[in-house]
Amino acid sequence: MKVTKALIAVLVTIILILGLEIKWSDTIPSIAVFLNPATGFWQNADSKHIIKERKLHLKGLQGKVTIKYDENMVPHIFAENEHDLYYAQGYVTAAERLWQMDIQTRSASGRLSEIVGQKALEVDRYHRRIGMVYGAENSLNEMMKDPRVAVMVNAYTEGINTYIHQLWKRDYPIEFKLLDYEPEEWKPINCALLLKLMSETLAGGTDAPAMTNVLKKFGPAITNDLFPDYPMREDPIIPAGTKWGFKTLPLPKASSDFISSMIEPIRRREKIEGIGSNNWVVAGSKSASGYPILANDPHLNLTFPSIWYQIQLSAPGINTNGVSIPGTPCVIIGYNNNISWGETNVAADVLDFYNIKFKDSSYNQYWYNNKWNKTTKRTEVINIHGRAPVTETVVYTHHGPVVYESADKRPKSRGDIPVSAAARWIAHDRSQDILTFYLLNRAKNYDDYRKALSYYTAPAQNFIFASADKDIAMTVNGKLPLKFKDQGKYILDGSDPANDWQGWIPAEQNPSSKNPERGYLSSANQSSTDQTYPYYINWSFGPYERGKRINDRLSTMKNATVDSMRVLQFDNYSIRAQDVLPTMLGNINTTKLTGQQQQVLQLIKNWDKRFDANSIGATIFNTWWVRFYGMIWNRHFDSKNGDLMYPSQDRTVKLLLKEPQSKWFDDPGTPGVETCLDVLNQTFNATVDSLVHKYGKPGTAWEWGRVKHTYINHLANLDGFGAGEFIAGGTGSTVNALINGHGPSWRMVVQMGPKVQGYGIFPGGESGNPGSLYYDDMLKTWQNGQLKPLLFLQSPTEPSTRIKSTLTLSSN
Amino acid sequence: MLFIIILILSLIAGFITPWWAAAIIAFVAALYAGKKPVQAFWSGFGAVFIVWVVLALLKSVPNDHVLASRVAVLFHLPGWSILLILTSLIGGLVGGMSALSGVLVRKAFEK
Numbered sequence: 001m002k003v004t005k006a007l008i009a010v011l012v013t014i015i016l017i018l019g020l021e022i023k024w025s026d027t028i029p030s031i032a033v034f035l036n037p038a039t040g041f042w043q044n045a046d047s048k049h050i051i052k053e054r055k056l057h058l059k060g061l062q063g064k065v066t067i068k069y070d071e072n073m074v075p076h077i078f079a080e081n082e083h084d085l086y087y088a089q090g091y092v093t094a095a096e097r098l099w100q101m102d103i104q105t106r107s108a109s110g111r112l113s114e115i116v117g118q119k120a121l122e123v124d125r126y127h128r129r130i131g132m133v134y135g136a137e138n139s140l141n142e143m144m145k146d147p148r149v150a151v152m153v154n155a156y157t158e159g160i161n162t163y164i165h166q167l168w169k170r171d172y173p174i175e176f177k178l179l180d181y182e183p184e185e186w187k188p189i190n191c192a193l194l195l196k197l198m199s200e201t202l203a204g205g206t207d208a209p210a211m212t213n214v215l216k217k218f219g220p221a222i223t224n225d226l227f228p229d230y231p232m233r234e235d236p237i238i239p240a241g242t243k244w245g246f247k248t249l250p251l252p253k254a255s256s257d258f259i260s261s262m263i264e265p266i267r268r269r270e271k272i273e274g275i276g277s278n279n280w281v282v283a284g285s286k287s288a289s290g291y292p293i294l295a296n297d298p299h300l301n302l303t304f305p306s307i308w309y310q311i312q313l314s315a316p317g318i319n320t321n322g323v324s325i326p327g328t329p330c331v332i333i334g335y336n337n338n339i340s341w342g343e344t345n346v347a348a349d350v351l352d353f354y355n356i357k358f359k360d361s362s363y364n365q366y367w368y369n370n371k372w373n374k375t376t377k378r379t380e381v382i383n384i385h386g387r388a389p390v391t392e393t394v395v396y397t398h399h400g401p402v403v404y405e406s407a408d409k410r411p412k413s414r415g416d417i418p419v420s421a422a423a424r425w426i427a428h429d430r431s432q433d434i435l436t437f438y439l440l441n442r443a444k445n446y447d448d449y450r451k452a453l454s455y456y457t458a459p460a461q462n463f464i465f466a467s468a469d470k471d472i473a474m475t476v477n478g479k480l481p482l483k484f485k486d487q488g489k490y491i492l493d494g495s496d497p498a499n500d501w502q503g504w505i506p507a508e509q510n511p512s513s514k515n516p517e518r519g520y521l522s523s524a525n526q527s528s529t530d531q532t533y534p535y536y537i538n539w540s541f542g543p544y545e546r547g548k549r550i551n552d553r554l555s556t557m558k559n560a561t562v563d564s565m566r567v568l569q570f571d572n573y574s575i576r577a578q579d580v581l582p583t584m585l586g587n588i589n590t591t592k593l594t595g596q597q598q599q600v601l602q603l604i605k606n607w608d609k610r611f612d613a614n615s616i617g618a619t620i621f622n623t624w625w626v627r628f629y630g631m632i633w634n635r636h637f638d639s640k641n642g643d644l645m646y647p648s649q650d651r652t653v654k655l656l657l658k659e660p661q662s663k664w665f666d667d668p669g670t671p672g673v674e675t676c677l678d679v680l681n682q683t684f685n686a687t688v689d690s691l692v693h694k695y696g697k698p699g700t701a702w703e704w705g706r707v708k709h710t711y712i713n714h715l716a717n718l719d720g721f722g723a724g725e726f727i728a729g730g731t732g733s734t735v736n737a738l739i740n741g742h743g744p745s746w747r748m749v750v751q752m753g754p755k756v757q758g759y760g761i762f763p764g765g766e767s768g769n770p771g772s773l774y775y776d777d778m779l780k781t782w783q784n785g786q787l788k789p790l791l792f793l794q795s796p797t798e799p800s801t802r803i804k805s806t807l808t809l810s811s812n
Numbered sequence: 813m814l815f816i817i818i819l820i821l822s823l824i825a826g827f828i829t830p831w832w833a834a835a836i837i838a839f840v841a842a843l844y845a846g847k848k849p850v851q852a853f854w855s856g857f858g859a860v861f862i863v864w865v866v867l868a869l870l871k872s873v874p875n876d877h878v879l880a881s882r883v884a885v886l887f888h889l890p891g892w893s894i895l896l897i898l899t900s901l902i903g904g905l906v907g908g909m910s911a912l913s914g915v916l917v918r919k920a921f922e923k
Contacts, residue, residue, distance in 0.1 A: 006920035009913040013839075016909055017832055020902060032906075035899045036831030037867035041883055042899070045875035169830075174879075720885025771879030 029178045041177055043170040044771040055808045058162050061087060065809040066796040072788070073766045073774040073804075076312040078796035082148075083155045085315040086329045088809060090159025090186075093309055097326035097768040098164070098183055099173035100305045100715060101190070105327060108193040108200075109133050110382060115181050117385040122411045128380040129394050131401045132200070135428040136192040142430035143192065149435050153188045156329040160186040174770060175716065191434065194327040199427035201300070202345045203459035207540070208353055209418045210268035210645035212260050212490045214637075217644065229486065229539045230531055231650040232658075233579070235548045237462055237476060237523040238511045240530040246509045248534040254484040255498035260355045260418075260491035264407045265641045267415035276542050277344035278569070278735060279464040280522035280550055281472045283515065288559040291753040292466035295565040296333055296342025297744040299737045302712045304722050304776065305768035308333075308746045310760070312792060313441065320441040321758060321792045323746050326768075330437035333748060335758050335792075338444045339467045340750035344523045346460035348480055349538040350426035352487070352501075353418050354399045354494030363395045363405050367495045373398070399424045399494060415641075422494055424501060426479060431457030446471045446514065453477045454507040462523035466752050474521040476511040476528040476537070479504055483536045505535050520554040522547060524735075543649050545575035545733040562759055562787075565749040570785045571735040577609040577621050580653055584624070587680040596697075600688045603698060611736075613705025613729040616698060622708075622731065623691060627683040628656075632664050649733075705729055709740055712763055712779075714770070721770045723763070723779055749787060759787035814852060817841045818859035818907065826867045834860050834903065835910040842914025849915050856911025861904030868896055 020032035034040050050069075063080035065088045070076065075092045079085035094101065106112050110127035112120035127133075144150045164183050176183060215223045279296040287293050300307055308323040313331060322334015333342045358375075359365040365372040378401075380392040395402045399422035404410035407419050432455045439452035449465045453475055456463075460478025465471070481501040492499040511529045513521055525542030552575075553568050554560075585605060593601060600620060607617020629652050637644045655662050660676035667674050695701035705727035714721035730736035730743065737743055748760040763782040767774040781788060791802050818841050822834040838856040846852040872880050872892070880892035889895050 002916070002920040002922075006913070006916040009909070009916045013835065013906070013909040013913045017835055017906060020906070021832070032831055032902065035902060037864050037871070037899065037903075038826045038829065038831050038833075040831070040899075041879065042868045042871045045871040045877075045879040047871075047874035048876060049874060718886055719888075720882040770882050771875060773876075773878060775878075 023180050030180055033180060034177050039168075039170040041174050041771075044174040044177075044769055046767070046769060046772040048773050050805050052805050053808075054805070055810075057812060058091070058809050059811060060158050060162060061809055061811040063810070067092060067807040067809070068793060068796065068800075068803045069805045069807065070791045070800075070802045071804055072310070072778060074310045074312070074791065076791065076793050076803075077314060078793075079315040082315055082317075083151055085313055085318070086152045086155040087159035087162075089311065089313060089324070089329055090156035091163050091809070093311075093324070093326050094160040094163040094186075096766055097305055097309060099175040100768050101160070101186075101327040102183055103175070103715065104197060105190040105193045108197040109136070110380070113382055113384040115179055115385060118387060121382065121384060121390065122413050124382050125390075125392060125411070126403075126414055126417075128382065128392055129401060129403045130200075130204075130423060131394070131425065131428050132193065132196050133380070134378065134401065135199075135425070136189050136196050138428060139192040139195065139431045139433070140189045143432045143434055144188070146432060146435055148438060149432065152329050152438060153191050153434070156191065157186050157188050173768065175718075178718070191328050194325060195433055196427050198325075199459045201459075203348065203350050203426065205269050205271075205416075206349070206351045206353060206488070207269060207645050208488060208491050209266040209416065210643060213266065213643045214645050215259060215490055226647045226651055227539070227645070228651070231527065231540075231544060231648070232654040233548070233650060234527050234530075234544050235551050236527045236530050237474060237547065238513045238529045238533075239516050239518060239521070242511075242513050242516070242529070244509075244533065248509075249482060249503070249506065251534070252482060252484045252487075252502035253498060254487070255493065255496050258490075258493040258496070258499075260493070264410070264419040265415070265643055266418055267642045268645055269416045276525035276546075276737065278522070278524045278546060278550060278737070279342040279344050279462065280520060280554060280565075280568075281464050281466045281474075282554060282557065282560045282565075283472050283519040284470045286519045286554070286557055286560050288561050289751060289753055291468070291751065292470060292472050293560060293562060293565055293752065294335075294340045294342060294464060294466040294472075294750045295569060295748065296344070296464065297569055297747045298333065298342075298344065299743055300745040301742050302745055302763055303715045303741075304712060304764050304770070305715065306745065306762050306764035308762050310762070310766060310790075314793070314796075318442050319794070321790055322748070323760070323762070328434065330434065331441050332437055333746060334441075335750045335756055336441065336443070337468070337756055339440075339449060339465065340752060340756070340758070341440050341443075341449065342464045342748065343461035344464075345525055345542075346462055346476055346478060346528060347525060347538060347541050348460040348478060349483070349488045350458060350460065350478070350481065352424045352492055353421040354397075354424060354492045354499065355418075356397055356399075356402055356405075356420050356422050356494045358405070358420070361406075363402070366397050368398070369495070369497050375402075397422045397494065399500070400428055418491060421491060426458040426481070429457060429479065431479070433457050445469060446473060449473065450475070450508075453510075462528075464521065464523065466750070468752050468754070468756065470752075471515060472521055473512065473514040474523060477507075478510075479507075480510065480535070480537060481505075485536045486539055487536065489539050509535070518555065520551075520557075522550045522554060524550060540648065543576075543733055546735050546737065548575045549573055549735050562749050562751050562757075566747075566759070566785075566787050568735060569744065569747050569749070570730075572611040572729045572731075574609050574611055574618070574621070574731070574734055576625070576649070576653075576733050577607075580625070580656055581609065581621060583657055584628070584680055587677045588684055589677075589681055592681075596692065597685065597688050600691070600698060601684075611704055611729055611731045611734050613703065613727050615704045615729070616702045618704035618731075619702050619707045620687060620691065622704070624684060624687040627686055627690075628652075628679060631679050631683055635667065636664070704731075710738060710743075711741055713741060723776060726783065728783065747782070747787060756792065758790040758792060760790050761787050814841060814845045814847075814911065815855035815859050817845055818856055818911065819863060822860055822863045822907070823866065826863055831903075832906070834863070835906050838907045838910035839914040842911040843918050846911060846915030846918055849912055849919075852915035853908045853912040856914075857904040857908030860907025861900045864900040864903035865896065868899055872896070
């Protein structure tokens, strides 16, 4: 009896302990592993008390490294040589952002399933099949050929691994504990993978399949009319009228007309207005100080931890300040004592799909240049947590990988990728992008800047520049394929050699402008140039409104200061409303309106065209415009499969202003012929109805900041780990392009001069640990529309009241 | 007595060993010093409960409970204190059951 009792008690205890130790499902962590105070999440609670002086002995350092942390825990690193500098960058970045670096490289390389199981399989398959790892391998080989980059990347890797090796289980970032896995050794290829992830975000989509469907349905005349190669309204990045002054390479000949016979249906790509960026610079002639001022705000997904990590890097031959991407060495957007630089996305067409005809279902041969050619195959093994691994064989043609060679290979979630089509993607090419940033960090003048840019491949960026010797410049930069006009606007015939990319636009002939007479330069993802540029970059770019507003403001600016730049970064004025609202209002038949409709009409008539957080007019206008746009195009383009490209905003504006009798306004379902006037009146009434239905009578609930959703979530969407929703102004087409979960991820203004002064802010904090007081300490300042003066030390001994702690690293 | 032994040993062990070391400590301590099953259970429960409260608070107080509050939201709990009680209850239960097992095993071998 006693023995039985004892046995039962022991058994129950063991089962209890095991039950607490085991991970029961992919979504719930092991209870005791996560909760116990010895190694669980409680250990991630960082103390608010900062240790003023710390010394660490780290293997592999060649000299002494001094790191000064300021009040936002931004590290200011002073090293005695380059190896130690990047070693320290790797070390401190890992200390703050290890999980982010881990999960992003896993995502890029198609290895999420190892951690989260089956549910990430299709994401992983896609990343393997589009050739992310293949591209990263090519880039790594090329970049390691440069001895400077090799030292940098290896030292950065060494620093990260030194940090990882000294971790105890209790020190692991909280997300590792939640998902119950361990950090793994960092590898140099991870640095390349992160750049591929950028290419995927900024240059990893194409409208060619949806455009091909439009061409098939409507024919060339309508397609050319609704999808023109240049917008009606534009204010190009390189000032219109710029003389090119170079000898143009012979342009490739257009191939014979081809309409792809896509066997499998395709879905159009979802595009988000507002993923893009602004940058601009004013010359000394326009600034109060007489020196240039440069500004940049990249619009990306807003997450905790932030995509950016602020850092100062100093060693003999380099002293630079700005933001870095965790997992990649160097400063990506920033300044030094002589120059400042920033980037926005170009939207060059650098991903094309080619229809491939295979000989048979072995996919060993494909038809090209009038003969059968051999494919190569690459095997990708995807390990899945709790399941047997999946092996993928990816077929490669000379164009690139065939993402899904047959319909059964393509999952529902990737309906935007054409079947039996090869991807020719710039991200697969050998590249040395990182060398560009290595050189920019050290650049002293315009020539250094141009030299640095010549090494850059993708994703193509509008690189803005200002120097202490008063030069300003903008270069539309990247490795841009030499194409015939509209090459890649539709899916290409993969058997015709004339469709191959025929070479490259020479780097020195990339669109560029230096010290233009007007005294300023800017970019906001709109068309790179006017129509005189001899080469083809793409047929469509981002909408022109943000660029137009920036240029309108800059052209009238005199005695500009840092604050003028800051105010412009937060500008909510809508050029779209300025362009269309008078016409829209002019068409409203006021005699037929109800009292409530009259009231709403009055509200929008009195609106100042600003998408401010408390603006009711903005809500009315936005709802009306979205309905107007939808009513015109949904009838013809909203197919069951969602496979047709919609005409652009610009084309819709042209229809409204110039073609009010257009057949596109007519509803074929009614006997009469509707015109623009009918559509405007109908959609205005519908707007009032829907707003009253959703928000009641016009009042606080109608305010734009409450109607639009603005939020910052944790990278893995964990409740409580993000900032949640908040009220804010701005929209995708205003300079302050803040909407939903994306917007200005870093705002920077740099005043050049004998002594450079930078200002900046990002929504979040330096720490990636939700248990740190530096996880979101900069959010408030960012939300309030303020910038922080950036601390830029000239030596490790320079005194500053902002320095809160010092970390000294040495090997002994 | 048993309570004090488990309390001190698991507090020291808490800084260096995995969480289930508390179970071994409670079991072994009760094996030697345990008398009655009920008393052993509550000694183990109380000691480990208190140790886990102390260990968690040592980290959470200087943190102003920022992390514990976030994790409470993640698990849809009303606040960090509930999370703390939940954590400690688990520790207490493991400690109590281990101590109970210890004293029952001892009794099984007693003539």
